Amino acid sequence: MIRLALKTRPDLPLEADTIRPDYFAQKTEAEIAKLPVLHGNQFCALGDFFNVRGGASDQLVLEGDLAQVKRIGTGMEYGQITIHGNAGMHLGAGMRAGEIVVFGDAGDWAGAEMCGGKIHIHGNAGHGLGGAYRGSRHGMNRGMILVEGNAGNETGSLMRRGLVAVRGDVGEFAGAFVIAGTLIVFGSLGRRAGAGMKRGTIVAYQQPELLPTFTFDCVYQPLYLRLILQTLQLEGFSIEEEWRTGAYRRYSGDLNALGKGEIFVYDQH
Amino acid sequence: MQIEAAICAFCGCLCDDIVLTIESDRIVQAKNACALGKAWYTAHSRPPDLPAARVDGKSVEVEEAIEAAAILLTKARYPILYGLSSTSCEAQRHAVALAEALGGCIDCCTSVCHGPSGMAVQGFGEPTCTLGEVKNRADLVIYWGSNPAESHPRHMSRYAVTSKGRLTPNGRKNRTVVLVDVRSTPSSRFADLLLTVRPGIDFEILWALRALVLGRKVEPAGLAETGITLAQLTHLAELMKNCRYGVLFAGQGLTQSAGNQMNLSAAILLVRDLNQFTKFAIIPMRGHGNVTGVDQVLTWQTGYPFGVNFSRGYPRFNPGEFTMVDVLRRKEADAVLSVASDPAASLPAEAVQRLTEVPLIAIDTHESETTRLARVSFMASTVGIRASGTAYRMDNVPLFLKQALTSIYPSDEEILGRLLERVRELKA
Ligand code: SF4
Numbered sequence: 001m002i003r004l005a006l007k008t009r010p011d012l013p014l015e016a017d018t019i020r021p022d023y024f025a026q027k028t029e030a031e032i033a034k035l036p037v038l039h040g041n042q043f044c045a046l047g048d049f050f051n052v053r054g055g056a057s058d059q060l061v062l063e064g065d066l067a068q069v070k071r072i073g074t075g076m077e078y079g080q081i082t083i084h085g086n087a088g089m090h091l092g093a094g095m096r097a098g099e100i101v102v103f104g105d106a107g108d109w110a111g112a113e114m115c116g117g118k119i120h121i122h123g124n125a126g127h128g129l130g131g132a133y134r135g136s137r138h139g140m141n142r143g144m145i146l147v148e149g150n151a152g153n154e155t156g157s158l159m160r161r162g163l164v165a166v167r168g169d170v171g172e173f174a175g176a177f178v179i180a181g182t183l184i185v186f187g188s189l190g191r192r193a194g195a196g197m198k199r200g201t202i203v204a205y206q207q208p209e210l211l212p213t214f215t216f217d218c219v220y221q222p223l224y225l226r227l228i229l230q231t232l233q234l235e236g237f238s239i240e241e242e243w244r245t246g247a248y249r250r251y252s253g254d255l256n257a258l259g260k261g262e263i264f265v266y267d268q269h
Numbered sequence: 270m271q272i273e274a275a276i277c278a279f280c281g282c283l284c285d286d287i288v289l290t291i292e293s294d295r296i297v298q299a300k301n302a303c304a305l306g307k308a309w310y311t312a313h314s315r316p317p318d319l320p321a322a323r324v325d326g327k328s329v330e331v332e333e334a335i336e337a338a339a340i341l342l343t344k345a346r347y348p349i350l351y352g353l354s355s356t357s358c359e360a361q362r363h364a365v366a367l368a369e370a371l372g373g374c375i376d377c378c379t380s381v382c383h384g385p386s387g388m389a390v391q392g393f394g395e396p397t398c399t400l401g402e403v404k405n406r407a408d409l410v411i412y413w414g415s416n417p418a419e420s421h422p423r424h425m426s427r428y429a430v431t432s433k434g435r436l437t438p439n440g441r442k443n444r445t446v447v448l449v450d451v452r453s454t455p456s457s458r459f460a461d462l463l464l465t466v467r468p469g470i471d472f473e474i475l476w477a478l479r480a481l482v483l484g485r486k487v488e489p490a491g492l493a494e495t496g497i498t499l500a501q502l503t504h505l506a507e508l509m510k511n512c513r514y515g516v517l518f519a520g521q522g523l524t525q526s527a528g529n530q531m532n533l534s535a536a537i538l539l540v541r542d543l544n545q546f547t548k549f550a551i552i553p554m555r556g557h558g559n560v561t562g563v564d565q566v567l568t569w570q571t572g573y574p575f576g577v578n579f580s581r582g583y584p585r586f587n588p589g590e591f592t593m594v595d596v597l598r599r600k601e602a603d604a605v606l607s608v609a610s611d612p613a614a615s616l617p618a619e620a621v622q623r624l625t626e627v628p629l630i631a632i633d634t635h636e637s638e639t640t641r642l643a644r645v646s647f648m649a650s651t652v653g654i655r656a657s658g659t660a661y662r663m664d665n666v667p668l669f670l671k672q673a674l675t676s677i678y679p680s681d682e683e684i685l686g687r688l689l690e691r692v693r694e695l696k697a
Contacts, residue, residue, distance in 0.1 A: 012347045013601050015580070040346025040603070041372030041580040089590060108589060127589065134588060135391040173531055192472055195531065196538075212477045212491025255485040256476060256538070 002032065002054040006064025006085075010049060012040035013088070017071040019046070021058040021079020021098060029055040058098075062087075067107065073100050076117070089126070092119045095143070108152065109133070114162070115141045120235070127152035127171065130164045138179055140164070146235060153190070156183045159200065165232055175202045178261060182228065197254050197261035205243070205266045214253035219267055221247050276670050277302050278355070278558035278653035279309040281663035282421050282428070294674050296654070303422035312635070313651040317677045319636060323646050331647070331679060331687075338606070338645045339691035341628040345604030347580070348373035351593045352610025354560035355634075356649075357658020357670070360681035361559075361566040364608060367689045369579045370696060374602075377563040378610055379575040380592040382521055382556055387564060387574040388588060389533035396540050398516065398550035399664040400427075405434030406548075409512035411447040413536065414471065414522020415554045418456040424554075429518070430459060436514075445508060449474075450522060464505070467496040469526050474502065475535035481506035482542050515549040521556070552664055558653070559660035562667075597623040606630045609649070609681060613638035632684055649681045656680035 002024055015038040024032055032055055033047030046052065058079030066072065070088040073081050073095055081092075081100045089107035092100045097116045108126035111119045112133060129151045132139035141160035150168035157173060159181040169187035176192070178200040189208040194200075203225065226244045233239045248264040272289040277299070284306065290298035296314040299307050322334030329337075342348050350368045353361050354377060368375035379387060403410070410429045417424040425431060430446055437443040448460035451468045466474060474495050480487045481503055489499045509515055517540055523532045536551060543549035555561050564574040571577045573586035589595055593612065596602045597620035604627055605612075613621055614637060624642060631643035640646040650656035653670035655677070661667050679687075 012603065038580060042346055134388050134586065176531065192531070195472070195476065195535075209494070210488070210491060211473060212488045213480050213485065214491070215486060215488060256479050256483065259485075 001059045001061060002029075002052070002057050003061045003063065004046075004050040004052055006049060006062075006066060006069075007051050008049050009065065010039055010068045012068070014039050014049065014069045015071050016046070016069050017074045019060070019062070019069075019072045019081070020074075020076040021060045021081060022077045024060060025056065025058045025079065027055055029053065031055070065104075067105070070107070073098075076100075086123070092117070095119075105149070111140060111143070111145045111164075113139055113141070114143045114145075116143045118144045118146075120146045122148045124149035124168070125151040125155075125166075127154055128157065129155045129166075130159060130162065131156060132158035140181070144235075146232070146237065150187065155185075156181065159183070163228065163231075165237060167237065175200065175261075177257075178202075184228070184232070194254055194261055194263055196257045198258040199260045201262050201264065203248070203264045203266075207265055208263070210251060210263065211254065213255040214251040214263060215255065217250045217252050219247050219249050221245070222250075222264065225264065272671075272673055275299075275673060276653055276660070276668055277306040277309065278651075278660055278670055279306050280421050280558065281555035281561060282424050283558065283660060283662040283668055284423050284427060285668055286427075289673055291673060296673065305422055310654065313654045314674055317648065319648050321648050321678050325644060331684070334645050334647060335684070335687050335691055338630045338647075338688055339695055341630060341645065342367075342371055342373075342604055342606060342688075343692055343695045345371070345373070345628070347596075347601050348604040348606065349593060349596050349602045350375045350606045350608065351612055352378060352608040353563045354378040354557035354610055355652075356559060356609040356681040357652045357656070357660060358559065358562045358566050358667070359658050360608070360652075360685050361563050362570065363682060363685035363689050365567060365570045367606075367685060367692060368577070369582075369584075370689060370692050372579050372582065373604075374576075374578045374580075374591045374593075374596060375567065375571075376577070376591065376593040376596075377567065377575050378557060378560055379564055380588065381594060381616070382524065382560070388530040389537050391574075392530075393534055393537045393541065395537065396544060396550055397552055397664070399666055400429070400552070400662065401666075402514075402550070403516050403552070403664075404428050404432045404437070406436050406514040407516045408437065408443055409445050409447070409508060409515040411449065411509075411515070411517045412456065412460075412554075413449045413517060413519055414451075414524075414526070415518055415520020416450065416454040416456045417518070417554070418459065419454065420520075420556065421554060424518075425456075425459060429516070445512070447505065447508070462505070462508070464497055464501065467494060470495045471523055471526060471532045472535050475532065475539055477502055478506055478509075479535065479539045479542055482510060482539065482546070509543055509549070510546045512547055512549075515543065515547065517549070517551045518554050519551060520554045524553075555663040561661040561663055561665055562659065565661050565665065565667075594620045597621075600626075602627060604628045604630070606632075607639050607643070608632045608685070609634065611637040611639045613642050632681055634678075647684050648678045649684055650676040650678045652680065656682070658682060 018035040067086040073092045086104040091110040093112040105123035109128040130140040138160040139158040153171035155174040157176045165184040172190040174193045177196040184203040189204040251263045275287040288300040299310040320328035433440040540551045571584035576588040576592040578591040629643045631640045632647040634651040657672040
């Protein structure tokens with residue numbers, strides 16, 4: 001296991017896309033401490049900001065308030081990162097496999113355009129969670145993101161595949177222009193959810209304000225949802241029994257797009 | 270002396286039919302200009318009363334101020350350049366080079382007005398046209414979230430409403446004018462159809478309109494909050510589909526209300542859909558004189574219209590991460606250079622707070638909150654009055670602005686050019 005403890009809090013944004021377990025796996029402690037990070041517009045060594053202990057492992061533990069540290073684990077291909085503290089922007093963006101667990105909050109664009117692996121955020125997430133960068137054709141494409149707190153606007157926007165589950169509330173335009181994939185929100189689902197969605201599923205547990213281009217279909221018990229909820233339960237999300245067995249109102253849309261998307265709203269009655 | 274066909278660079282209309290009368294190096298009359306334009310000419314032709322450069326409030330030689338500014342900027346590790354909306358493209362070009370040399374961020378007023386349009390255009394393209402086409406062809410004009418009578422006073426008479434063109438020989442009579450806004454404004458009386466909507470629901474309305482245009486089903490319940498009925502919207506959708514040439518002018522009411530770039534995306538998608546039935550275009554109602562030019566220059570040089578970062582030596586774009594308000598609010602910027610803009614007076618309080626904490630350098634044509642707050646400030650000649658340069662009209666047509674009066678201060682272009690040269694030397 002490798003431990004990185006923040007010793008100097010960066011006063012400018014620190015871009016640490018070298019903090020990746022797959023990069024560390026073959027390196028010694030000294031080599032890791034020498035890896036470059038971008039502080040403002042100057043490259044510094046990782047060791048200038050972190051106390052590095054251990055080497056040659058793909059199990060990484062980060063300690064300290066890393067809210068100013070951007071791009072942790074972006075593009076990683078295997079291994080595990082555990083963060084005790086907050087994480088900055090672009091956490092695990094574009095990651096391919098492996099796992100990131102944050103015991104704190106994550107900044108904007110966490111898991112943006114990821115294409116595999118798992119991110120578990122125990123605090124809140126920012127905007128663009130699992131979403132797409134401006135001008136991109138799609139957001140996350142495979143993988144799983146779990147958030148115990150709230151998430152911001154455009155959660156899962158332009159998502160292509162994968163699962164995003166948020167225990168708390170999400171902001172506006174959740175699942176906007178989704179191509180496919182699943183977004184489950186246990187708190188309140190913000191306005192304009194699913195705007196422009198082609199396919200894909202959004203599940204809500206409180207009645208959201210829906211766009212005029214979503215139409216009500218029926219009330220039924222989607223079987224596959226049980227499986228997804230069961231998976232979430234195995235991942236440590238507490239799931240109530242009636243959610244698994246209960247009925248859901250199905251709305252289909254967005255009629256302005258392909259119209260093959262669906263929004264399920266849990267039916268209490 | 271008289272100057273024919275001068276260009277007023279106050280707002281995005283860039284009216285190029287102004288006749289200036291000049292007496293003893295002062296503009297005494299600006300014929301054809303609107304009240305805003307006249308006021309602009311008067312304010313900027315006043316004889317200069319401030320020193321050309323100041324450091325810590327003390328008047329110094331320009332050279333000395335350039336040195337001071339260059340040192341402050343090169344020392345910074347996350348500097349940001351901001352503003353650039355009321356200056357020439359030539360100056361803007363130097364600013365981009367400066368941001369690159371400094372490895373900093375560069376952002377323009379676009380990010381707080383029509384930045385969302387930029388993002389929407391990136392996602393969905395821009396079915397647009399020039400104002401000349403509007404004048405000659407448009408028979409349906411829609412102003413959405415815009416009050417041209419007050420913000421762009423000659424927009425309606427020169428281009429869009431009463432102007433007579435080749436296929437619109439009777440001017441106003443050939444056109445249907447629709448206004449969509451949250452309240453009635455001085456522009457309302459020019460409208461044939463006025464839709465007063467509740468604030469913050471433009472997205473729902475545009476989205477429903479799209480569905481109606483495409484002949485899809487619309488849930489009336491989804492319109493409950495909007496303040497207008499399905500019948501009203503259906504009528505508008507029919508108007509849009511049945512016109513010969515329609516144009517949608519998207520104002521700041523769209524970009525700066527809930528939904529921001531999604532509102533613009535919806536508007537663009539609507540216009541795109543309408544082109545299945547007729548010819549339709551969209552033009553953002555850009556405010557400041559040359560704010561369109563900054564987008565042009567930045568895009569041409571870096572590939573992105575605003576919110577660009579050079580920390581890594583190459584341009585990266587991410588609104589929300591590299592945009593002025595966000596960089597200041599998160600207390601990331603460690604030096605700010607403001608050009609032809611007044612961030613201290615126009616940005617939110619938390620952002621302004623940061624301006625007071627870091628070295629601030631300001632270049633402007635007149636004294637403002639920002640120049641007063643700045644550690645180093647320069648006075649520059651106004652482009653179009655005391656300096657010449659290129660500016661882009663809101664429909665992306667470039668025009669060359671000629672100098673009318675003698676210049677006393679250096680131009681933005683000159684100051685930025687010298688600053689760039691000095692920064693390059695210091696960095697070498
Ligand atoms: S409409 Fe704009 S450009 Fe034209 S004269 Fe008035 S302020 Fe100047």
